[in-house]
Amino acid sequence: MATILAPDSREADGRVMRILIADDHGIVRSGLRMLLESQSDMEVIAEAANGADARDLAIRERPDLAILDVKMPKLTGLQATREIREQAPEVAVLILSMHDDERYLFEALKAGASGYVLKAQADSDLLEAVRAVERGEPFLTPEAQRALIKDVLGQGSGREEELTPREQEVVKLVAEAHTNKEIAEILHLSEKTVENHRSNAMRKLGMRDRVELVRYAIRKGLIEP
Amino acid sequence: MATILAPDSREADGRVMRILIADDHGIVRSGLRMLLESQSDMEVIAEAANGADARDLAIRERPDLAILDVKMPKLTGLQATREIREQAPEVAVLILSMHDDERYLFEALKAGASGYVLKAQADSDLLEAVRAVERGEPFLTPEAQRALIKDVLGQGSGREEELTPREQEVVKLVAEAHTNKEIAEILHLSEKTVENHRSNAMRKLGMRDRVELVRYAIRKGLIEP
DNA sequence: CGGCATATAGGGGCCAACCCCTATTCAGAC
């Protein structure tokens, strides 16, 4: 893919940001291009449909900014970021991510990204992030900042699992569709104790019923779907 | 690229297509809006971030076209399509899908969609699809056509879905941790009707509570874990 | 030592979930 357009139009101040965008969805790329080029001082000088092309183009074209999707073929956005930052340090990188991929935030920053924006966010957040990068500042959405703080705090305090072993056992059994009574029998506990563990687990995870616990258990690999 | 700019050709007839777009990613919505509004005869009159809002807006605003992402909260694009086509048949629907979601193509057409475009495709395909719909023609990308043929050949005697469309909608919402009351509001039904659909679905599937329904919904791809 | 987290257990209360029924409307099938 990797379409390159010649930069023809310059604004009065002459400072047009040269941007590379990378996403494996053509329609998303086009949308991003339109969005960015609606700003008179931003120009998309290249597009890539996978991480390897993105890296190659970034190193060859030296854009001011590379906006990379996390999930791409060949190289992920994070892997591409590492290589770009190594071989072309003057190229800033913004990571664009799907809804709840905040889990990659920390890795993204370690890889050298200047910012992390969720696709679920408004377009204004993306444009703001680009302008922040232009000024040489890092950019995180409020959600990302919160996630980062949580992540760092979590590490500091020795952080194995959110849940205690007992809580995990109970959560697993809840997710396997056992009632509190059945769980109590299986674990040789009173129903009340089971309730306490389930309730504590839900509070820790910020969840409101067993249905949410099921999805958590599946994401954590505690059970199969 | 295929981004066709500045065609004033259509301005003469004065017919501007009124379009609704629905995707749970704000940035993607904005991108789509920019892309579509780069055409002088297309106007995005509404945006929705979930299937239920998309349905309500389509029925209220009666756009010429609704462009819906497959994966959305509350109602999938397919479920929303079904309801829109029932209650506002003059609203055409284009389904926009992630790369390997060709599996939903057949269902999309059954639900009444006029076209099916993969996000991996170029923007030109989307614009072409919109224009085809404008002319009242169906639109499938070559990839989609191939998938459809394979689907029809492969099936023949057709494996019916166990659950009715309505039951599937309810199951999806249950799995998203909505209460019966919330589901009733989202689907504009009474709580009793929701209970009946959930109960019927559970009986058909041999399940005993909503926890088991969650795992079913995840296995079926109705929701993400 | 004293404080803190974990694991255990109970009381009491509210409401959602789930069950059994019946009933109407409508569209298709036969």
Added chain:
DNA sequence: GTCTGAATAGGGGTTGGCCCCTATATGCCG
């Protein structure tokens, strides 16, 4: 024309889920 399935809605009931409290025993950490 009748019959069946789907979708709609309600009555009435039991039980389980989830919440608020309190309380005790244990072990660890600074």
